[in-house]
Amino acid sequence: MRLWEKVKKSLRRRSLQFTLSLTFTAVSVAVVIVVAMGYSRRFVDSAEKMAINNNKNVLNQMNQNLNNYLHNMMSISNTMYYSIIKNTDIEKDGIQKAADQMKLLYDANASSLVSIAIFSDDGKIIAAQPLSRLKLNAEPSSEEWFIRANQKIENLHFSTPHVENLFVNSDNIYHWVVSLSRSVEMTKDGTIIHGVVLVNMNFTGIEQICKNVDLGKSGYVYLVDQSGELIYHPNQQMIYAGVIRENHKKASSYSEGSHIEVFEGQERQITVKTVGYTGWKLIGVSPTEDITSVYTQNSQFLWFVAIFAILTLIAVNAFVSSRVANPIKQLERSVRELERNNLYATIPQNGTYEIRHLAKTLQSMADNMRGLMDDIVVEQESKRKSEMDALQSQINPHFLYNTLDSIVWMIENERYDGAITMVTALARLFRISLSKGKNIITVEQELQHVENYLIIQKVRYKNKFVYEIEAEDGVLQCAVIKLSIQPLVENSIYHGLEFMDGDGEINIRAYQRQDSLIIEVEDNGPGMTEEQVEALVSGAGQKNRKRGSGIGFHNVEERIQLCFGDEYGLEVESEPDEGTVVRARLPLISVEEAEKRGEGRL
Amino acid sequence: MHKALKTLWKRAGLIILIIGIMLCWGCSGKNMPEQENSPIKIGVAIYRGDDAFISSLSGHLTSEAKALEAKLGRKVIVNLADAKNNQGSQNDQVDNFINKGYDIICVNMVDRTAAAVIADKTKEAGIPIIFFNREPVEEDMQIWDKEYYVGTDAEEAGILQGELLVSAYERNPRSIDKNGDGKLQYVMLEGEQVHQDALIRTEFSVKAVLQAGIEMDKLGSEMCNWMRSPSYEAMLKWLEEYGDAIEAVVANNDEMALGAVQALREKNMLKDGPIVLGIDGTKDCLEAISKGDIYGTVKNDAKRQAEVILTIGGACIEGKSPSDIVPELEGHYVRVPHYKVTLVNANVVLKQE
Amino acid sequence: MTLKKKIIILILSACGVAGIVIFSTNPQQIKGEEVYQISYIHRGEIPEESQQVILQGMEQASNAFNVELTAVNSGNRADANGQKMLLEKEVENGADAILIEGIDDDGVRAELEKINAVIPVVEVNSRTGDKEDNKIIQIHADDYVIGQELGEAILKRLGPEESVILIKSGTEYSDVAERYLGVKEIMDASAVPVEEVDAGTDEVSRTLMFTNLMANQSTRHIVAFSSPEMEALGKAKQENPDFKDISIYGTGNTNQIINYLESGIIQVIGVSNDYSIGYLSVRNAVMKLNGEEIEKNQIKYSIIDASQIYKKENQRLLFPFVQ
Structure with a gap:
């Protein structure tokens, strides 16, 4: 199992294409090899079996033929004995009748016979066909066939091949024959005498049967007698000459059936079949190489084909898997680009439907992200801008100059208390303005800021107005957006009280109404018409103010709404020549709560 | 680098293709022997080599082959096969000639009644066959049109x-x-x-x-x-x-x-x-x-018979019709005439041998 | 095209080529069944009967080793130039190897050495020189020894003061020459008077000469060294009962000669295993073509008189199994 885990692990690390390729290839190679091996095996088995069977059959056939041939010869000998000799008295009937009968017999079998003859016990010729004159130095009684016939009189004797040397032959033809001899009893003038009947079989008869045998490419058959002497061999002449060697002495001792022998470095399959009656053995030789070469060649061929198939499969696999995996790879590359925060990477839309879908989705996702991020950037930009504006406005140069001027004038006029008051108020003003960057401060702090502002303005405006700041206790610690009240007060001063001559009144009140925090800024200035109110609320007027702190009505409303939602904001009530009330409505929450709320929105 | 690799692959591919084509050509090329200069092979199957007349005829075939060589301008090989009076052997010998692609086969039948087998084989192989001296029966001589018999009028x-x-x-x-x-x-x-x-x-x-x-x-x-x-x-x-x-x-x-x-x-x-x-x-x-x-x-003019056999053979090889060249040819038979020999002309005839 | 695609196309084309090769190659052709064309240049016009045995041996080997054998004769008057021309012609005709009964002549030798550098040359029976660095395959019996042993056999049959006639012809060929010299040496060593007679090549004049020779009263022993001469001597002796006391000896292996031997017309013959010579010539040529090692082979021979014809060994020598 561990190996499997290892394999799985290593595979996991590899690319899709590699895994695909490898798997396809491994499977197809395995299949091809299994098929090739299986087929090859079967082929080898069946080829071997067929070869062995073939050899057996061929040898059986040959044996059959040889048996028939030999039996034929034996029956000729029998006929000579039983039909011819036994019915003749050599003396009384004379030899002519026997000779004529022998001629018939010979003529009928001329193609397989060289000669047939009857000899007396002392080797004298009695009758013979076709030629009857013995050669001068022929001595039948000392010939082997003669001697052996008389050794065992009940049997027929087959000799080894030799050249027939008995009869005068003026055609100068010398035949190789196998002599079949037997001892016979003849009647001469009533008495029984012994003799030998000789049938000389034409060796080519045996040769015909044994040659041209299909025992594989270089297989052959040969014939030996009981003592291992060669009777027939395809290379007989060369074996006699000592040029070629054969294992016949040893093979003749094998039992009937199949054997394997190794001779002169060559392994061969030997099949032995005994020929009846004679004790001869038919030996079939089939070099194992013949059998193996057939199936070796075919095996080679098979393996060639297998390799070819494997190569093709590898190529095809590689091709197919690359076509499948490439789009995925491309996709993966695009994702990597995206990872590197390159949102502008293009995602090629290739491959199968699924891949294309993925690509499309990825593309739109990237586009979305880009859009969102652009939005964020824009938002952040505007926030920065607002803050910058706020910051800027907090450091309105004009206000500063004027205030500083006033302070300088006071100092010049030795109104040091007044100067100290103004400087202190200014400092406090700026402190809360900046207020450590916080946007949400307590009502108390904002009102203080307003007071500082008013202190300064009062001096500057030479006590043109009076002011009053009231707050309920419960709301002092509530949250309010920084610099939301002061701009309203500023508006009152600039729009309201500037045009008045000393009776100006600004009232600032902070109180709780229902669940909201209300902070009012009331002045008794000239007020606004309904249209002016309308214009102010809708923001049709200028946002940028050169005078005052410059934040303005809208800025405050925007910031309140941004932070706390649209249900809060500013209200304006105004009557011309009566005055104006600007009311800021905020939720009644603590600073921490407001900060939490605001986080999400800012 | 990429471009160099490209050309390398191109060249490799071309080389492999060329080798492949050459291999195929080589394999098939072996099967196509050159027609023009290959020697003419004539197979002669005789019924037995120790028949004096037949052996004399074969001898003439071998020597007359030289004349044919000169005439055709190609080498002529005459190969003799002795059936030793066995028809089976002779059939094998004729098979051998056919398998080795001999151009003409001349057969002196062991068993004249068994000519059909051989005539059929040569018909299938398309090799002209000339029987001589031992005459097949008429039916067996009509098996196809490139069968001839050269002999005498008994x-x-x-x-x-x-x-x-x-x-x-x-x-x-x-x-x-x-x-x-x-x-x-x-x-x-x-x-x-x-x-x-x-x-x-x-x-x-x-x-x-x-x-x-x-x-x-x-x-x-x-x-x-x-x-x-x-x-x-x-x-x-x-x-x-x-x-x-x-x-x-x-x-x-x-x-x-x-x-x-x-x-x-x-x-x-x-x-x-x-x-x-x-x-x-x-x-x-x-x-x-x-x-x-x-x-x-x-x-029995063995020399003339040999000449006729080779002339017919030569005509067949050249694609001509033998009847145009051999005057004695009647249909598919040639019977070379005899003449008497006695003491009077024996010496003359002897010199011709 | 990407590199990957290139590789794939390359592999595919390699497969295609391999496929074509596989499917067009006949499996049997892998074994290389090449037929060798071998030319055999022999002496004499038509192969004489004795030549037949060598040819039979060659044909058996040809069948066994997939050879196409062409026998070419050197022409009636075998001369060195004629042989050289024949050699050139055979080589031109595309022979893979040459077997030759070469005339013992320097020119022929030079030509053979030239050819042997390119294709195997085998000298059959007759050798063209015995240099130490001989690279040409030579298949022959030990002709000189055959001559000597024949001489010994003749000596045994010589009466006192009897002379021997040696028929000297065909000695342009080394095998004939050596046998001749072998007999002559033995005769000289025992101080037997020797008369050399040139029989010439014309049959008719030869027959006449033999008859005259035999008619001469002092002729008692004649030795010839080639089959046609042996047969002619035998025939002359057979036809004239007056010649019946003349003894004929020699070398040659035809059925007619054996017949004469058997019936007492010829007394002793020396025979070498011509069948082996023929077989081995072709076999060794093929082996050299295949680049195999060639082993030395001893060619058997025998000196045979009438009583020994049917001895087992002699039977096989005299009457080859032709298969």
Whole structure:
């Protein structure tokens, strides 16, 4: 199992294409090899079996033929004995009748016979066909066939091949024959005498049967007698000459059936079949190489084909898997680009439907992200801008100059208390303005800021107005957006009280109404018409103010709404020549709560 | 780098392609031998090599092949196969010729009744076949159109032989008809059981004599297989039985006549013995004629037959029709004519051998 | 095209080529069944009967080793130039190897050495020189020894003061020459008077000469060294009963000669295993073509008189199984 885990692990690390390729290839190679091996095996088995069977059959056939041939010869000998000799008295009937009968017999079998003859016990010729004159130095009684016939009189004797040397032959033809001899009893003038009947079989008869045998490419058959002497061999002449060697002495001792022998470095399959009656053995030789070469060649061929198939499969696999995996790879590359925060990477839309879908989705996702991020950037930009504006406005140069001027004038006029008051108020003003960057401060702090502002303005405006700041206790610690009240007060001063001559009144009140925090800024200035109110609320007027702190009505409303939602904001009530009330409505929450709320929105 | 690799692959691919094509060409190329300069192979299958006439004919085939070589401008190889009187062997030998792609096959059938097998095989292989000396039956000669037979007219031979006897008799009747009974006592040495020449020669030589008004008395006849020894034996037998009553020995061929002569010589009966006649005109016989042992023979022109066989073969190879070139060709048969040979012209004929 | 695609196309084309090769190659052709064309240049016009045995041996080997054998004769008057021309012609005709009964001549030798550098040359029976660095395959019996042993056999049959006639012809060929020299040496060593007679090549004049020779009263022993001469001597002796006391000896292996030997017309013959010579010539040529090692082979021979013809060994020598 561990190996499997290892394999799985290593595979996991590899690319899709590699895994695909490898798997396809491994499977197809395995299949091809299994098929090739299986087929090859079967082929080898069946080829071997067929070869062995073939050899057996061929040898059986040959044996059959040889048996028939030999039996034929034996029956000729029998006929000579039983039909011819036994019915003749050599003396009384004379030899002519026997000779004529022998001629018939010979003529009928001329193609397989060289000669047939009857000899007396002392080797004298009695009758013979076709030629009857013995050669001068022929001595039948000392010939082997003669001697052996008389050794065992009940049997027929087959000799080894030799050249027939008995009869005068003026055609100068010398035949190789196998002599079949037997001892016979003849009647001469009533008495029984012994003799030998000789049938000389034409060796080519045996040769015909044994040659041209299909025992594989270089297989052959040969014939030996009981003592291992060669009777027939395809290379007989060369074996006699000592040029070629054969294992016949040893093979003749094998039992009937199949054997394997190794001779002169060559392994061969030997099949032995005994020929009846004679004790001869038919030996079939089939070099194992013949059998193996057939199936070796075919095996080679098979393996060639297998390799070819494997190569093709590898190529095809590689091709197919690359076509499948490439789009995925491309996709993966695009994702990597995206990872590197390159949102502008293009995602090629290739491959199968699924891949294309993925690509499309990825593309739109990237586009979305880009859009969102652009939005964020824009938002952040505007926030920065607002803050910058706020910051800027907090450091309105004009206000500063004027205030500083006033302070300088006071100092010049030795109104040091007044100067100290103004400087202190200014400092406090700026402190809360900046207020450590916080946007949400307590009502108390904002009102203080307003007071500082008013202190300064009062001096500057030479006590043109009076002011009053009231707050309920419960709301002092509530949250309010920084610099939301002061701009309203500023508006009152600039729009309201500037045009008045000393009776100006600004009232600032902070109180709780229902669940909201209300902070009012009331002045008794000239007020606004309904249209002016309308214009102010809708923001049709200028946002940028050169005078005052410059934040303005809208800025405050925007910031309140941004932070706390649209249900809060500013209200304006105004009557011309009566005055104006600007009311800021905020939720009644603590600073921490407001900060939490605001986080999400800012 | 990429471009260099590209060209490298291109070249490699081209090389592999070329090798592949060359391999294929090589493999198939082996199967296409060059037509123009390859030698002409002629296979000759004879029925047995120890037949004197046949071996003389084969010898002429080999020597006449040179003339064919000169004529065709290509090397001519003549290969002989001896069937040793076994039709099975001969069939194998013809198969061998066919398998080795011989251009012409000449067959001297062991068993003239078994020609169909061989004719069929050569038809299938498209190799022209010329039978000679041992004639297949007519049906077997009609199996396809490139079958030819070159031989002689056995009837003519028989008649000429008979005429020899007639003229010898008419010149000096007493020397032939020793017992003066007006009949010719003769023995007949016959060739082979089924051979067409044997049957016809036997019949027509006797007929020719009878037609000349001379009566004939057959003492004995024997099938001696064209060979000397059996004839010798047979003659001995007859001499023992009939002695000098035999007035004529008529043999279907020279070898058998020579066998009879051998027997006569042994019994010292050559000098005033029977008149001996043969057919073929072999060297030994011609010498015997010069010595007077044999009276006469009928020349079986082996040389001319060999020439004709090769001419027909050459014509077939060149794609011409043999009948345009060989005057003796009648249909598919050529019968080379015989002529008589006696003491008068024996020496001349001998020189031609 | 990407590199990957290139590789794939390359592999595919390699497969295609391999496929074509596989499917067009006949498996049997892998074994290389090449037929060798071998030319055999022999002496004499038509192969004489004795030549037949060598040819039969060659044909058996041809069948066994997939050879196509062409026999070419040197022409009636074998001369060195004629042989050289024949050699050139055979080589031109595309012979893979040459077997030759070469005339013992320097020119022929030079030509053979030239050819042997390119294709195997085998000298059959007759050798063209015995240099130490001989690279040409030579298949022959030990002709000189055969001559000597024949000489010994003749000696045994010589009466006192009897001379021997040696028929000297055909000695342009080394095998004939050596046998001749072998006999002559033995005769000289025992101080037997020797008469050399040239029989010439014309048959008719030869027959006449033999008859005259034999008619001469002092002729008692004649030795010839080639089959046609042996047969002619035998025939002359057979036809004239007056010649019956003349003894004929020699070398040659035809059925007619054996017949004469058997019937006492010829007394002793020396025979070498011509069949082996023929077989081995072709076999060794093929082996050299295949680049195999060639082993030395001893060619058997025998000196045979009438009583020994049918001895087992001699039977096989004299009457080859032709298969």
